[in-house]
Amino acid sequence: MSKTILILSIIMLISACQSTLKVVDAPLQQQTTLENGQGVVAVEVINNTPHLAPRHQNWQNVIVVRLDNAKQRKQTAIAHAREEAKRKKVSFDPDEVEWQRDYYRLTANPQGTISSQVFVGAIPEGEYAIAFLYSYYFDGNLESWLAMPVYRQAGVFNVEAFALTDLGTLVFQPLLNIEDPSFWQNKSKKRAYVTRIMSNTDLAPFVKQHHPNLVSKLQFSHINSWQHDPYAPLREELSNLSMHNAYGELATSLQHSKNNILAARFGLLYMVNENGDLVTDSLPTISQLTSSTMFKNTLLVGSERGMLFSKSTDGKWQENHPVSAKEAFVWLGSSGQFGYAITSSEKRHTIYRFNDVVSEWQNIGYLDKKDDKTHLRENGGLFAFFDEKGNIRVINDKIIYLHDQTLNSWQSKPHQKYKRFAQLKTGELIAVEVSQWSGHGDQVISIDYGKSWQNVDRTLQVGGDPKIYANLPSILSNKQVASIGRYKKSMYSKSKLRIITTDLSTTNDQEQWTPHGYVLPNCQTKLSELTQGSTLFFLCDQGQIVSTSDLGYNWEVKVDIDIARMQEQFDALATQLEQEEKIENRE
Structure with a gap:
């Protein structure tokens, strides 16, 4: 079978119902030894986007296809069909026989990662390509799946x-x-690409x-990787473009x-100074950066797989591994002589204190992980902050845990659930409550370390504006609150999203808000923690960062994403691959 026909067959298979494709599981985590003739394959996948689609956060499987036994598989299928036709005494045409290559499913290992995923599996020795990335969702009522072709x-x-x-x-x-609902219906190559990062990931x-x-079964002295081909320079340029345009x-x-x-993928870090200018720094990793704090005048940045980076006095980044590689940092903070960290593993969060x-x-505590939501209810997230005495407080769903530094002990009590939460450097708490109807509820603010809360009451479209509902309120330097609401120019005009402000004391009164400039289309995620x-x-849908210093009347692009250059480079790679396939098909 030619490579072009193979590509078409893969696209047809993943476009049809998932049950039409027979895929063999390669569940390495469940077996204690390798079978004869099996080897192990490992691959990491990073999505340079916040999610794949509603209900699809990440890929669940990498599907690989075996290439070297195609002729044998086809001849076996023809021989079987010939015997069946002979037994049933019907006519036989070998060109009408349907057959399928060998497909194997690698499953993601979620331990120690946030947005990155590592897929590991045991499969028979042979020559392979990655057929597609796959995600499946089913909640008892709704079923959906996504597939992204990869191949060459x-x-x-x-x-081996x-x-x-x-x-x-x-x-x-x-x-x-x-974010466009039609994204996954678009089948053109201008939709997306998958390529390998040309860095030395081990x-x-x-x-x-x-x-x-x-460890005793595998030959780690000899590790295989991708076959050499003439397209490495094009892939390297393409991967560099993705890394330089990291989503944060x-x-x-x-x-x-x-x-x-602002922490991003591929080790990219944006620092926003007091003038609102962005300075870009690149850490020695391609993993997702997740959290940061200042501790004893040193900037600490947490990442995945237990990695913690500290910036030395000479400006160089030092890589540290204070926790297991099966944990990912999700929060860092400091108070007095202590630093604090919260990590995420497969089933729980761990709270650390360090000097x-x-x-x-x-290790000063464990907390069970909660799903974002279940079939019946919306859960709250896990968030940490410090009270006026410098004691750490941790909210996990509907419980708040109170830590006493002196006694190193915990107390707990029921608490409001939140979907979003942050503590500003000036101490105020800003949050979005849980709504059992739509997920994200009211914006709230506390100026007394969580002892009391005040609502941010604004006008939005009922059942719409999901990104606006998810935004945190902002507190400006003049102690006014900035949020987003809908306003009409006249009774008969259509309402539009505008930046609105009011005093801290009047956030719960819709009549006290003053509307200002308009929010940019496709740039509706307000990064309130960055306010200077x-x-x-x-944050825009495709990763651009824009800012406004006059409440939306004028805008400035702080981080641009070069989609046009990525498209141009991918077109160059795709064109060369297509030309090679035409030559091979003629041969």
């Missing part, structure tokens, strides 16, 4: 018996707006830590500092 965009690889094939990292890069330590039973949405109001932080980065950290003075920051 990434390349071809070999699997009792050897590891380390494929490094792939990036899924949308080129169109993934997944062998991950395999060793998560599958210690295989995790904002922090940095306590004990005049700066604020310095290098010494052993003290009167400058507000917004």
